[in-house]
Amino acid sequence: MNKLLIVGTVAFDAIETPFGKTDKILGGAGTYIGLSASHFNLESAIVSVVGDDFPQEYLDLLTDRNIDISGLEIVKGGKTFFWSGLYHNDLNSRDTLATELNVLADFQPKVPQKFKTADVVMLGNLHPLVQISVLDQMDVKPKLVVLDTMNFWMDCALPELMEVIKRVDVITINDEEARQLSGEYSLVKAAAKIHAMGPEYVVIKKGEHGALLFHDHKIFFAPALPLEEVFDPTGAGDTFAGGFAGYITQSENISFENMKNAIIYGSNLASFCVERFGTERMVHLEKDEVIARLQQFKSLTQFDIEI
Amino acid sequence: MNKLLIVGTVAFDAIETPFGKTDKILGGAGTYIGLSASHFNLESAIVSVVGDDFPQEYLDLLTDRNIDISGLEIVKGGKTFFWSGLYHNDLNSRDTLATELNVLADFQPKVPQKFKTADVVMLGNLHPLVQISVLDQMDVKPKLVVLDTMNFWMDCALPELMEVIKRVDVITINDEEARQLSGEYSLVKAAAKIHAMGPEYVVIKKGEHGALLFHDHKIFFAPALPLEEVFDPTGAGDTFAGGFAGYITQSENISFENMKNAIIYGSNLASFCVERFGTERMVHLEKDEVIARLQQFKSLTQFDIEI
Structure with missing residues (x-):
């Protein structure tokens, strides 16, 4: 089986939307990436850090999905990263109410030996220096490195972010971030500029408006x-x-052709994620539901015009 | 050849965008619909009204594309409808600077005899009573009636608009207008409510974010x-x-399957329209350009996942 190495936050989130509000629940980029990737036939590991306030039940939830957590450091006496956000009525914008870095502040990622030969590395949203450290620990060059990042790092750690961008094959970024990073309003032009920064493939996420692969x-x-x-x-x-x-x-x-399928799968899985609070829907998602929804994606997009 | 009857404004527009500004140029919903539909193998007619300030050159431009203008009334001593708009930097919003109804204020549409048996009727954006009058003049029930409208009529002539909505097969409307008409934020729910108002097919236009057919x-x-x-x-x-x-x-x-192709063609032609000011691109658009771009739409959307 091929190996996927994931780095990203494993965290507590507290979320408020027009439909309700949660206490501290399981969250974090690494968690969502891991749960989503667990729908494929692969071996995966999450490299991350939590405090000892992180419940065993959440750890079990990851290992139950065959996610290797030997690279998930548990800091004794430490507190887990916490994020809290409030979504506005249209769900397209949100305010961050709290960001407590806690154990994330001094995080030094350690890639498990077995995953130093991972086929694919998924660098989830984290400080660019953490992402670079993970790449530096690899024993062999991965077949593909995918980077996700956000505007926060463009504001606070742009030189380090540019370093990591240089070293990845694929970058996934949202439309506003693509505009910020490139200084171009047109997403076609923005993608071309970001491509010139390093990544051969640029994926621009537009939320409810879909995603573009360049x-x-x-x-x-x-x-x-x-x-x-x-x-x-x-x-x-x-x-x-x-x-x-x-x-x-x-x-x-x-190949580009296969990446088309990959972003359809990404959109498919994301469409489930938003149906419930936090990870709730992803935790209970079954394979046949994913397959049925793939059929919906086909009906939604496939047409037959003879040219 | 099948017949398409178009009703809609034929007008002067003055447009300002971040890229420049025009004097009074050819515009109007009926004009754009007619130019776009002229790319197909059909007979079309525009029912509309202009003043005698409307240049012969613009009339020729329509007849050169085999558009029947016997239903385009020219009011002696009248002035042509004039609209002026200023687009903001992102081109997604605009301010209307001037709307001079002129001859449109007392417009009584007259459908040419030959087009009273049209196969398809396209009711472009105009007062709902004008749209109803056109439907009332038909000798036989058209195979398909398509309605385009806008928020202005929802604000000022909602009962009349609801009358015409009841009588059409397809409504095309933008996302904000669909939300206003239905009172639903979700476009899926909005489409269901609009469907219940009459139209079997609901097309929601999202501008740069594409279009949905329900x-x-x-x-x-x-x-x-x-x-x-x-x-x-x-x-x-x-x-x-x-x-x-x-x-x-x-x-x-x-059929629904064929309407898929129709909205791809609609998106295709619209993608040319926005490349130049006003009707400039549409007036010089060649068949082989449209075909080449259809291929781009295929590449953009078609994928091959085995399920």
Whole structure:
């Protein structure tokens, strides 16, 4: 089985949306990526850090899905990273109410020996220096390195971010972040500039408006599935990235044609994520539900015009 | 050849975008619909009204494309409808600077005898009573009636608008207007409510984010083509509607499967419209350009996952 190495936060989230509000629940980019990638036939590991306030039940939830957590450091007496956010009425914007780095402040990632030869590395949203450290620990060059990041690092650690961007094959980023990073409003132009920074493949996530994959002069688009109700967008971007990386890992094929399928899988899995609070939907998601929804993606997008 | 009857404004527009500004140029929903539909193998007519300030050159431009203008009334001593708009930096919002109804204020549409048996009727954005009058003049029930409208009529003539909505097969409307008309934020729920108002098919236009076709419990999505530059969005929605109606008229097939192709054609033609000011691009658009871009739409959206 191919190996996927994931680095990203494992955290507590407290979320408020127009539909309700949660106490501290399981969250974090690494968690969402791991749960999403667990739908594929692969071996995965999460490199991250939590405090000893992190419940065994959440650790079990990860290991139950065959996610290796030997690289998930548990800091004695430490407190787990905590994020709290409030979504506005349209769910397209949110305010961050609290960010407590806690054990994340001094995090030094340690890649488990077995995963130093991972086929695919998924660098979830974290400080660029942590992402670079993970790449430096690899024994062999991975077939594919995927980077997810956010505007926060563009504001606070741009030189380090540019270093990691240089070293990855795929970057996933949202539309506003792509505009910020490139200084271009047109996403076609933005992707071209980001491509010149290093990544051969640029994936621009547009939330409810889908995702674009750019490579060379080729473009592919995956819509978001139109849903009756979106309950909580938290983790949708990470779930998308996890589906993308998981599918590529399983299929061992890094062609543009296969990446099309990967972003459809990413969109598919993300469409479940937003249906419940936090990880609730992902934790109970069954394989046949994913397959049925793939069929919906086909019906949604496939047409037959003779040219 | 099948017949398409178009009703909609034929007008002067003055447009300002971040890229420049025009004097009074050719515009109007009927004009854009007619130019777009002229790319198909059909007979079309525009029912509208202008003043005698409307240049012969513009009339010739329509007749050169085999558009019947015997239903385009020219009011002696009258002034042509004039609209002026200023687009903001992102081109997604605009301010209306001037709306001079002029001859449109007392417009009584007259459908040419030959088009009282049209196969398809495209009711472009106009007062709902004008749209109803056109339907009332038909000698035989058209195979398909398509309605385009806007928020202005929801604000000022809602009862009359509801009357015309009841009588059409397809409504095309933008996302904000769908939300206003239905009172639902989710476009899936909005489409269901609008469907219950009469139209069997609901098309929701999302501008640069593409268009959704709803029918029964089925959904199809056509993306907008990602472009390096959007120059002027004026007329894109009408061009989309004209491509949709034109393709349906030519193909004589009002199945859901065929409507998928129709909204791809609509998106295709609209993607050209925004590349230049006003009708400039549409006036010089060649058949082989449209075909080449269809191939781009295929590459953009078609994938091959075995399920």
